[in-house]
Amino acid sequence: MSGEVLLVRHPPVAQHWAGRCYGRSDMGWSRAGAALARRLAAELAVETFDAIVHSGMIRTRRLAGWVARRGGGATIADPRWVERDFGSWEGRSWDAIWRETGDLMDRMMTDPHGFRPGGGETGGELSRRALAAWDALPQGGRVLVVTHGGPIAAIGTHVAGRPLERMIEAVPACGAIVRLPRDACSGGGRR
Numbered sequence: 001m002s003g004e005v006l007l008v009r010h011p012p013v014a015q016h017w018a019g020r021c022y023g024r025s026d027m028g029w030s031r032a033g034a035a036l037a038r039r040l041a042a043e044l045a046v047e048t049f050d051a052i053v054h055s056g057m058i059r060t061r062r063l064a065g066w067v068a069r070r071g072g073g074a075t076i077a078d079p080r081w082v083e084r085d086f087g088s089w090e091g092r093s094w095d096a097i098w099r100e101t102g103d104l105m106d107r108m109m110t111d112p113h114g115f116r117p118g119g120g121e122t123g124g125e126l127s128r129r130a131l132a133a134w135d136a137l138p139q140g141g142r143v144l145v146v147t148h149g150g151p152i153a154a155i156g157t158h159v160a161g162r163p164l165e166r167m168i169e170a171v172p173a174c175g176a177i178v179r180l181p182r183d184a185c186s187g188g189g190r191r
Contacts, residue, residue: 003182010059045070050141055081080133083148087118112164130154
């Protein structure tokens with residue numbers, strides 16, 4: 001039995017963070033995010049999971065906890081599921097970063113193996129980390145992972161056999177649920 005993995009992107013973050021680069025920054029949800037989290041928790045709690053994993057960040061940990069409390073079970077924090085490290089760009093508005101760097105931020109797509117936004121993590125490093133986290137998930141059964149757009153995009157890009165330059169196309173909306181067979185990334189961390 002190969003099992004199934006549900007990758008869920010956290011609900012929308014606090015309004016203060018709208019338009020900002022918030023990869024590793026730790027914040028809660030907006031009001032709309034909290035409402036979405038309640039709906040997601042109710043929807044997911046009717047399903048049975050052999051494991052519920054989250055990145056450890058407030059915006060993922062809370063939703064994972066709500067699902068676990070409603071459906072029974074415990075949660076597991078795995079920091080490999082955390083969002084991309086944007087270095088000195090963290091907390092700054094995307095507009096301010098653009099004014100300061102011009103089209104430099106485009107290199108996240110055009111040079112995913114070499115460019116470090118704000119001195120942080122390359123797209124290649126993010127992808128290897130997410131695939132290693134995938135490989136560490138329990139075998140068989142059903143697993144829920146509450147995580148961030150970057151790791152989900154990295155997994156989705158790998159599964160689709162696309163180059164990392166197209167990773168941006170696989171970033172899901174906040175609250176989206178991506179269902180994949182457990183063996184979708186066989187050997188993923190060794191790519």
